Amino acid sequence: MYRDVNMAFGDIVKVTPSSKVVGDLALFLVSHDLSVAKFLSLPADHHLAIPNSVVDMIEGSLGEPEGGWPEDVVRVVLKGRKPRTGRSGAALPPADFATVRREIAKDTGLEPSETDSLSWLMYPSVYSKFSRARQMYGDLEVLPTPQFFYGMEKGEEITIDIEEGKTLVVKFLAVSDPHEDGTRTVFFELNGRPREVDVRDRSLETSESRRRKADPSKPGEVGAPLPGLVTTLAVNEGDVVEKGDRILVIEAMKMQSTVYAPVSGRVAMLAVHSGQQVEAKDLLVVLET
Numbered sequence: 001m002y003r004d005v006n007m008a009f010g011d012i013v014k015v016t017p018s019s020k021v022v023g024d025l026a027l028f029l030v031s032h033d034l035s036v037a038k039f040l041s042l043p044a045d046h047h048l049a050i051p052n053s054v055v056d057m058i059e060g061s062l063g064e065p066e067g068g069w070p071e072d073v074v075r076v077v078l079k080g081r082k083p084r085t086g087r088s089g090a091a092l093p094p095a096d097f098a099t100v101r102r103e104i105a106k107d108t109g110l111e112p113s114e115t116d117s118l119s120w121l122m123y124p125s126v127y128s129k130f131s132r133a134r135q136m137y138g139d140l141e142v143l144p145t146p147q148f149f150y151g152m153e154k155g156e157e158i159t160i161d162i163e164e165g166k167t168l169v170v171k172f173l174a175v176s177d178p179h180e181d182g183t184r185t186v187f188f189e190l191n192g193r194p195r196e197v198d199v200r201d202r203s204l205e206t207s208e209s210r211r212r213k214a215d216p217s218k219p220g221e222v223g224a225p226l227p228g229l230v231t232t233l234a235v236n237e238g239d240v241v242e243k244g245d246r247i248l249v250i251e252a253m254k255m256q257s258t259v260y261a262p263v264s265g266r267v268a269m270l271a272v273h274s275g276q277q278v279e280a281k282d283l284l285v286v287l288e289t
Contacts, residue, residue, distance in 0.1 A: 001026040004036040008073060012065055017053065021062075024051040024255045031226045031280065038073045044080040047262040049225040050254050060084030079244075095121055108135065125231075125256075180202055184281045212271070219263045220287035224278045228252030233274050235285070239267045247285055250278065265289040 005026045012018055028051055029039055042048070056062070058069055064085060074083055084091065091092040097117055104112040104120050105221045108131045112120070119127040133140075140148060142162050152158065152172040161166045169191050176185040183198045214223030232249040235241060250257050265287035272284050 001030055001035075005029070006185045008036050008040065008070065010065055010067075018057065018062055020254075021051075021053045021057045025054045027253070027255065028054075028226070028257070040074050040076055044075050046076070046079070047260065049250070049257040049259045050077055052249070053255065055258075058083055061088055063088045103133075105129070110135075123283050200235070212281065213281045214283045217248055220265055220268075220289050221283060222247060222259060222262060222285040222287065223281040224250060224284055225257055225259065225280070226250065226252055227279050228255075228277070230272050230274055230278060230284075231256070233270070233272075235267050235270070237267050237270050241265065241267065241287065248272070259284060261287060261288055263289050 002022060002196055006012065006014065006022050009022065009218075012022075014022060029036065032048070033067060054077055058074060059081075060083045064083065068085070069083060084173075100117045100120055101112050104110075104116055107128060110131075116127070116131075119130075142160055143160055144160070146157055152170075154172060154174060157171040159171065160170060162168060169189075171189040173187040173189060175187070178201055178287055179198075182200055182204050184201050185196050185198050187196050189192070189195065214221040228250040229252065230248055231251045234246045234248055241247070241264065243264045245261045247259045247261055250259065268288040269286040270284075271286070272282075273280060278284070
């Protein structure tokens with residue numbers, strides 16, 4: 001599928017991020033059981049939530065290949081719109097760093113560094129998530145990589161250099177049975193002294209009842225195009241939307257997909273909230289036409 005998508009794009013130069021865009025569309029087509037041929041035969045007014053990275057690239061955010069993008073790709077991805085031409089950054093206004101710093105301070109409550117400002121300019125959504133994680137958990141760069149990704153084994157002991165001349169010795173002892181509120185108590189030693197903390201066990205959420213699926217026979221029921229995390233809600237219950245308006249954004253494997261309204265109507269029900277994990281075809285929104 002990766003090969004087929006690459007050839008449909010015109011066998012483009014594949015570096016980060018263009019190589020990721022090819023992969024994003026390949027994963028999207030596999031998850032929707034679509035071949036490239038079927039994808040390119042879709043009408044321009046289709047309702048598939050194509051990954052944002054694919055839309056951005058075909059719009060011209062990464063530039064354009066010699067001869068431009070294939071017409072059938074442009075028609076399906078941009079749904080009738082025309083891509084930009086020329087150097088991708090030529091139309092951008094000069095960066096206003098004073099305004100950027102004020103926006104970051106408003107969003108995070110912290111005084112941003114120059115690195116923060118540059119990160120926000122280049123990757124605003126990624127930087128916002130990184131900043132929130134840093135505020136919640138602190139500077140996690142001091143953690144050893146294996147423990148950061150996979151946690152600790154029972155009885156394992158590690159050292160963490162939190163600053164020059166200051167080292168913490170952490171030993172993992174045990175985890176309690178689950179509590180009624182879905183948490184467990186984690187027991188450990190910090191520099192030889194016993195400590196404990198209650199943490200939520202996310203694996204316990206799998207016992208929740210199965211979520212309702214969208215009914216494909218009802219145009220107003222909008223289902224999740226792929227498994228992922230709801231990161232942004234663009235509407236509230238009671239809002240009136242037009243066909244093609246943005247409803248929400250789902251993220252999976254660093255791939256963002258925007259879900260658009262398939263019909264015009266009023267948002268009768270929001271079945272999800274920001275930060276919620278969904279499976280493919282889970283009901284997201286009900287539109288009353």
